[in-house]
Amino acid sequence: MIKDEVAIIGIGLAGQTVTYGFQQRNYFTELINGSAQDNRTLSDAKNVMVLEGYDGLAGDRGLAYEALAKNKYILKKINEIDKKVIMVIASGGGTTGSGSIPYICDIACANPEKIVCAVLLMPREDESIQKRINAYDTAKELMGIPKMGAIIFVDNGTYGEYGDLQRINSTLINMLDAFFIDDSSSSGSNFDDSEKLKMLGDRGAFVIAMRANKNTENTKITSQDMVNSLTAKNIFLPINSDGVVNNIGIINQRNNHIKDSEIVKAVGNPENIFIGNNGSVNIACASGLSFPVEYIANMGKKASEEQKERINKRKGFSILDDLEIEVEKSELTVQKPISKRKRTGLELLRDLD
Numbered sequence: 141m142i143k144d145e146v147a148i149i150g151i152g153l154a155g156q157t158v159t160y161g162f163q164q165r166n167y168f169t170e171l172i173n174g175s176a177q178d179n180r181t182l183s184d185a186k187n188v189m190v191l192e193g194y195d196g197l198a199g200d201r202g203l204a205y206e207a208l209a210k211n212k213y214i215l216k217k218i219n220e221i222d223k224k225v226i227m228v229i230a231s232g233g234g235t236t237g238s239g240s241i242p243y244i245c246d247i248a249c250a251n252p253e254k255i256v257c258a259v260l261l262m263p264r265e266d267e268s269i270q271k272r273i274n275a276y277d278t279a280k281e282l283m284g285i286p287k288m289g290a291i292i293f294v295d296n297g298t299y300g301e302y303g304d305l306q307r308i309n310s311t312l313i314n315m316l317d318a319f320f321i322d323d324s325s326s327s328g329s330n331f332d333d334s335e336k337l338k339m340l341g342d343r344g345a346f347v348i349a350m351r352a353n354k355n356t357e358n359t360k361i362t363s364q365d366m367v368n369s370l371t372a373k374n375i376f377l378p379i380n381s382d383g384v385v386n387n388i389g390i391i392n393q394r395n396n397h398i399k400d401s402e403i404v405k406a407v408g409n410p411e412n413i414f415i416g417n418n419g420s421v422n423i424a425c426a427s428g429l430s431f432p433v434e435y436i437a438n439m440g441k442k443a444s445e446e447q448k449e450r451i452n453k454r455k456g457f458s459i460l461d462d463l464e465i466e467v468e469k470s471e472l473t474v475q476k477p478i479s480k481r482k483r484t485g486l487e488l489l490r491d492l493d
């Protein structure tokens with residue numbers, strides 16, 4: 141199993157919350173946040189690193205660089221993590237996590253020995269303009285990191301209008317944990333540790349499905365069930381239908397047989413197919429998928445159109461200027477332009493000893 145080679149880093153409230161779930165299962169974890177309020181919601185969590193002086197970044201992702209630069213001890217700690225796989229988790233829609241995750245990934249990627257993966261928790265379609273713009277920018281920045289391994293795009297809109305975040309978190313944690321702890325072996329073939337690392341190391345999107353057979357023989361999970369869970373009925377952003385995929389991994393639960401040909405038909409023809417048997421559950425996963433660019437581009441485009449419309453409306457926003465009435469300054473300021481990432485985490489690394 142690769143569990144002991146994995147470090148999970150959670151940034152911001154969402155990232156921390158998911159990472160805390162891994163902490164409870166004895167993974168090596170580090171949590172990062174500036175917000176005392178966020179940290180209080182996870183009062184039992186260990187290994188919480190505080191971005192001193194940054195009590196929540198209130199929508200401005202651009203502040204993350206400065207926050208990390210002023211908290212070098214966090215970067216040093218990330219740099220010293222002695223695990224092969226570094227999986228960094230944050231929401232795309234927030235600020236602290238979404239602003240910091242590209243820098244933390246840059247820093248982890250600076251060590252060529254590491255496999256760096258990201259889990260990006262993407263906002264629902266009906267979340268605020270700022271959250272969707274932040275998520276677009278974060279996804280773009282992560283995709284732009286040359287040495288990035290797998291990126292998992294979680295859709296927070298999965299369970300309906302209000303999203304059931306706890307259910308999404310536990311589904312995600314259960315699936316990744318099953319992948320990390322799988323130790324099954326069989327005479328015919330195994331889905332071994334090096335193959336799992338290969339799946340995590342390859343650039344592109346990653347999706348996973350996990351289904352357990354019921355006790356009775358005739359309720360076994362079928363290949364079609366696995367296809368549905370992998371491609372449609374899941375917690376991830378939809379995968380593209382271009383057939384681009386590097387690896388497919390399958391673990392058959394004891395006495396079950398998922399047809400790899402069915403998974404290939406649904407996902408695409410990969411370079412590698414890794415198959416294991418005698419697992420405690422059925423798992424199917426795919427890595428090196430093309431990024432969900434179209435989905436994210438549409439989300440960003442819609443958010444920026446709404447933003448334009450909002451700013452246009454605000455142009456007609458008039459104030460009472462003859463009477464001496466103080467209008468709150470924040471009411472008058474127009475939303476700042478979207479910040480572009482001009483710096484990378486490598487600059488932050490430069491003066492670490």
Ligand SMILES: Nc1nc2c(ncn2[C@@H]2O[C@H](COP(=O)(O)OP(=O)(O)OP(=O)(O)O)[C@@H](O)[C@H]2O)c(=O)[nH]1
Pocket residue numbers: 151152153154155157158175178196197198199230231232233234235236237238261262263264267271294296305306308309
């Ligand atoms: N999947 C999942 N998403 C969450 C969770 N908590 C919050 N979110 C989502 O995360 C986004 C808000 O980001 P946060 O993680 O709270 O923000 P942050 O990184 O702490 O940054 P600040 O803006 O500085 O507080 C929203 O889109 C929420 O729907 C969680 O436990 N699980």
Ligand SMILES: [Mg+2]
Pocket residue numbers: 152153175178196234236
């Ligand atoms: Mg927060």
